[in-house]
Amino acid sequence: SDLPASGRAPGPAVPLALAPIRSVADWRDAILAKLVYALGRDQRTASDRDWFEALALALRDRVVAHALDSDNLTRAAGHKRVYYLSLEFLVGRLLVDTLTNLDMTGLTRAALGELGADFERVRAAEPDAALGNGGLGRLAACFMESAASLAIPTCGYGIRYENGLFRQEIRNGVQVELPEDWLAAGNPWEIRRPERDCDIGFGGHVEQVGDDDGATRCVWHPAELVRAVAHDTPVIGWRARHANRLRLWSARAVAPLRLDAFNAGDYLGAVADDVRARSVSRVLYPSDTTPAGQELRLRQEYFFSAASLHDILRRHLAEGYDLSRLPDMAAIQLNDTHPAIAIAEMMRLLVDRHGTAWNEAWRITCGCFSYTNHTLLPEALETWPVALMERLLPRHMQIIYRLNADHLEAARAKGAASDSLQASLSMIDETQGRRVRMGTLAFVGSHRVNGVSALHTGLMRETVFHDLHVLHPDRITNVTNGITFRRWLFEANPRLTGLLVDVLGDAVLDDPSVLAGLRGLAGDPGLRARLIACRRANKVALSNLVGEQLGIGLDPDALFDVHVKRLHEYKRQLLNILEAVSLWQAIRARPAAGWVPRVKIFAGKAAASYAQARLIIRLINDVASVINSDPVTSDLLKVVFLPNFNVSLAEIIIPAADLSEQISTAGMEASGTGNMKFALNGALTIGTLDGANIEIRDHVRADNIFIFGLTAAEVAVRRLDGWHPEFSIVASPALAGAIEAIGRGTFSPGEDTRFAPIVDELRRTDRFLVTADFDSYAEAQRRVAALWRDRDAWWRAAVLNTAGMGPFSSDRAIGEYAEKIWHVTGLER
Ligand code: OAK
Structure with a gap:
């Protein structure tokens, strides 16, 4: 018969979306029912956390209904799906995101009010899901939201880390890392999917079934199995058009308890396998742009890649398709x-498990990835030692060798035959021990990279991927990043959003290109007055937070100059704090020279092992405590380092910024x-011609952004032409004065060597060209101050920034991926 394994006829899809909530009373009762019947709590004693959980569960019902409905439609339409594999998803909180996309915020405020709970406090009771380090992880989260908003059937796959990114405290100016226990009280958004669990192998040996060139079937006998346990978080798109899932794997032992050992009194030994297995999903590596270089990291990578591919193939086959059709689906x-x-794993599954011929398996693989x-x-x-790969993933190493041989052979046939070209193109780097180049594997196994x-893509073609690009000139393409406007405008800045809706109409909520309509209003005094009021309210909110957390009083009418992001030398927080020191010295020298009052706001985490970045955090904090207690400059300059930067803090800081440091x-x-x-929230950027800053300049127009410094081409030349930082320091009294003050112990009384590693780096090598760009940066800051004094001109520029940001919506970015890379459309209803 053609009945599925369950024995039940599939039948027509039942309409699953729950009826819309029509009244506050209905919604109030739904939340209360969760509080009482799902959580067993009493309304009169419920905590903010209890209310958060009850509300999240009530919302999850609705989102899950959408997700099942979207799934059914996708399946029925035979629609292609996207699978987004990422070791990081830096989601943050989900409550307001979900409410916004379901259009239930107002209703919820009212319902909670009737229940005696406070919306703002309930919202704050949700912990951030911080399953990422920075940009890459946050991009993945924006992309998940946009894919759902565009109704592109997508499943995100990652790891459900028990401990996400560490919590940062600053003690005596020093970063202290503490574990972040986001799951301690449970996670009401997720749903366990035991029927999707699967076992992932490691180690062991390979049994050769055919000839020994690696291209025929083999059987891998792993020495160890780890169970991948599936947890789904539904992701609802804007206006609830569609819902997708984020499927996160956690690890545990296949047999978590050895009862014989336990009964014999060996309580630790009885669970040792489980402890070892669980370590795979225990912590997020704080490796933002530095390699972890450890076996556990490789285990994590294989664990989630293999579990995800297993799931993808299972779904494809269960839906009745042939494997040859995988790239279509x-x-x-x-x-x-x-x-x-995952590229080697896909080949293994196709060739070893499903008996697909090697070349056909390769066509399928490249077609999908x-x-x-x-x-x-x-x-x-990323590179991995061949020896480690051979031990942990012996069959994958064989496959990589065979893929590499095919790839180098094809290169030779196209004329790339010299030893040096073959060495540079190889998946194996022989220059520092033998290591597998994961970038080369990814490049060769993908149809698009x-x-x-735009700048970054150009540099890929010219530098790191140059030789591969010559071999495959159509493979590299650009998709400039984007951000979801739902979270970063509507939710983070409801005041500005309300104003934009008033001025541009509701259409601005659905179509970011409508923002361009602001250009014609850039000189409108009425709009300006309302913008100023809204920014001021956001700055008051941030000032209150700074007051509560740090006891520093801020003047909301000062220029809020903000530098928040991961701490990394290339991001040059050091350049900013040097300029702050130099500004402080200049104000002290001439206190009555008409300075623009400024607050320099920093936040960001340093990788625990990154000593120089940690020292820069210390310098910022030490400079802050000296400057903030100087009565001479106290009305004119403050420096603030806000601890524990995360998505939720960013949502408060960004709408309050006047100036954005990039x-x-x-x-x-x-x-x-x-x-x-x-820029979307109307801050003006001071920045270099780097990354997307260049495209932002093109869209907000050069008059409305403060560009300074060497270009990428000039940086490359500088590094070759024998430039020395002393040249720049000698030529700049302001820079020399700032470095000298730091070296002299002005900010580390009694310990003048505290910042010697920073001073030495600046004076001797300056790999990040801080000294080379200092004067240009300081001059750009004077342009900032001059424009700030001209209130009309400043706010005109601010309006033109928001007006130009439509193209930076992640809906645009996802639309480009869909068209150019995935060859998929949104699902029609
Ligand atoms: C992290 C770990 C390894 C490799 C890259 C990263 C990372 O976070 N990169 C960042 O990705 C963002 C999203 O594309 C970019 O906006 C940042 O410039 C980039 O540093």
């Missing part, structure tokens, strides 16, 4: 090289996405 996006081992590169920093280009801004060494920031969030 599945687009698999690799978010950087972290899941690149595409790869996004997120950095060109040499230390972040993309960079994340000052990386040109050529080093692949794109940046914070730059987009600030």
